[in-house]
Amino acid sequence: MATVTEQDVLEALARVIDPDAQKSVVSLGMIEGIQIKDGHIAFAIQVSPEDGAAKEPVRKACEQAVYDVPGVLSVTAVLTAHRQASQAASAPPPQAAAGGAAKPGIPGVKSIIAVASGKGGVGKSTVAVNLALGLATEGKRVGLLDCDIYGPSIPRMMGIDGRPTAPDGERLLPMQNHGIVCMSMGFLVEEDTPMIWRGPMVMSALEQLMRDVEWGDLDVMVCDLPPGTGDAQLTMAQRVPLTGAVVVSTPQDVALADVRKAYAMFEKVDVPVLGFVENMSYFQCPHCSERTEIFGHGGARQEAEKLGVDFLGEIPLLPQIRETSDSGMPVIASDPSGTEAAIFEGIANRVAIKIEDALESSELAPPRIVIQ
Numbered sequence: 001m002a003t004v005t006e007q008d009v010l011e012a013l014a015r016v017i018d019p020d021a022q023k024s025v026v027s028l029g030m031i032e033g034i035q036i037k038d039g040h041i042a043f044a045i046q047v048s049p050e051d052g053a054a055k056e057p058v059r060k061a062c063e064q065a066v067y068d069v070p071g072v073l074s075v076t077a078v079l080t081a082h083r084q085a086s087q088a089a090s091a092p093p094p095q096a097a098a099g100g101a102a103k104p105g106i107p108g109v110k111s112i113i114a115v116a117s118g119k120g121g122v123g124k125s126t127v128a129v130n131l132a133l134g135l136a137t138e139g140k141r142v143g144l145l146d147c148d149i150y151g152p153s154i155p156r157m158m159g160i161d162g163r164p165t166a167p168d169g170e171r172l173l174p175m176q177n178h179g180i181v182c183m184s185m186g187f188l189v190e191e192d193t194p195m196i197w198r199g200p201m202v203m204s205a206l207e208q209l210m211r212d213v214e215w216g217d218l219d220v221m222v223c224d225l226p227p228g229t230g231d232a233q234l235t236m237a238q239r240v241p242l243t244g245a246v247v248v249s250t251p252q253d254v255a256l257a258d259v260r261k262a263y264a265m266f267e268k269v270d271v272p273v274l275g276f277v278e279n280m281s282y283f284q285c286p287h288c289s290e291r292t293e294i295f296g297h298g299g300a301r302q303e304a305e306k307l308g309v310d311f312l313g314e315i316p317l318l319p320q321i322r323e324t325s326d327s328g329m330p331v332i333a334s335d336p337s338g339t340e341a342a343i344f345e346g347i348a349n350r351v352a353i354k355i356e357d358a359l360e361s362s363e364l365a366p367p368r369i370v371i372q
Ligand code: ADP
Pocket: 117, 119, 120, 121, 122, 123, 124, 125, 126, 127, 153, 227, 279, 280, 315, 316, 317, 318, 319, 320, 321, 322, 323, 325, 326
């Protein structure tokens, strides 16, 4: 099969004419961040914030032009409008009103939950993966969306390699393992490729991963958010039609300060926090079963009580959790009858109940279905 180069992509795009300027999108400098991975192409089209969605026909024309290049298997083109730095750092874009009214849902997806953390390395992705598997064990149809565009770890943790296909040339089929359908930027770009996309491009890429994928009918989509509470996370919490969020923390004080930030972030955008999970809560010696509270213990539970948030459970620090999660065989799949699986399943069960409650509550109608 022909190997597609950046030159091929640019040549194809050079033939796409922007109807307003009557010039090629390439000569207008609108194309940015071309990524190529085995015939899967992604790039961004820079437009002015006022034009926004009005440039959708240009985006479509760009996608089609690149799709016609021999050897191209899929094309993901996103519109990006660079805001002024001062605006980008400030509050919500106007179309993303709080409360979900302006956030279209994903057709066929009943609920979307975010797994978030105030900082990296606390086991957020590990919890997201095992939560997804635990919800599937409850009989739910579950999707897992890796929202960490810069450091996607879901492909490794789910034990999925390979590239998604787009049989119709437009919508990607999600990847699958352990009974979960899954999508991640990690399937589309090489693991070591530095992602130099700026904030607005990240958001557009994420929207495409959500909306241009054939997710099928899902009871729950679990979104593994990037760690932290910066502008990118705030925008995601705002633009993704979330039913609720699960916040993961380790027990020590410094981590708890970050939990408060994560809680405040979701409050700001009116996303209910379904509860806190304390990970690496204690170390259980695999030989003598003695319990050691390395980072202190119980901090997340106390913080939850203070804030009036539910506490969903505590997970011990165990070599088995690290090994299984890093080798693509999450503990619920590798040792379904073990104690660790039972802990994650307990958390998943509490989350499932909270999702039902959130959907039933009058303020939180299921995401609006939009036929595109
Ligand atoms: P985050 O998403 O917060 O950055 P990860 O889920 O990637 O964190 O976890 C960071 C590392 O810690 C991974 O190597 C993971 O396997 C390990 N890890 C997470 N939770 C546990 C646990 N409870 N016990 C042992 N190792 C864990």
